[in-house]
Amino acid sequence: MDGTGISVDFDGRLLVVQPTNATSKEELGTSRLSLSISDISRLSLKGAGMLRGGRLSLTMHDGSRYQLPFNREQQHTFAQLYKALRSAKSNI
Structure with a gap:
């Protein structure tokens, strides 16, 4: 799925975010961000x-934020992604 300047993929365990512009x-802070669902705290x-865009925070x-x-x-x-992430977090 595409966000604003990003491409996002979630397979149920790993969230991969790739920027599509500089x-x-x-x-x-990277050209490819891979986050395990178990590493996400909130x-x-x-x-x-x-007049404003939305965001999934x-x-x-470890305290880092994206x-x-x-x-x-x-x-x-992105609302569906949020629900999928919450569901995956509750299953670990």
């Missing part, structure tokens, strides 16, 4: 509005 690469979802057990941006058209897909 700005996103700089914000993410998740939150903030929906996109008329991830906090890791924000995955999306726009209004991508909001439904």
Whole structure:
């Protein structure tokens, strides 16, 4: 699935985020981010509005944080991803 400047894939255990432009690469800090569901301590979802984008925020057990941006058209897909991540976390 695509977010704003990112491509995201989740297979039920591993979340892979790849930036699709230079700005996103700089914000993410890498050209490919792979996160195990067991490494995620907190998740939150903030929906996109008329004038602002939404974001899926991830906090890791080591304290690092990542924000995955999306726009209004991508909001439904990211809401489904959020639910899938929460479900996977509850099963570990």
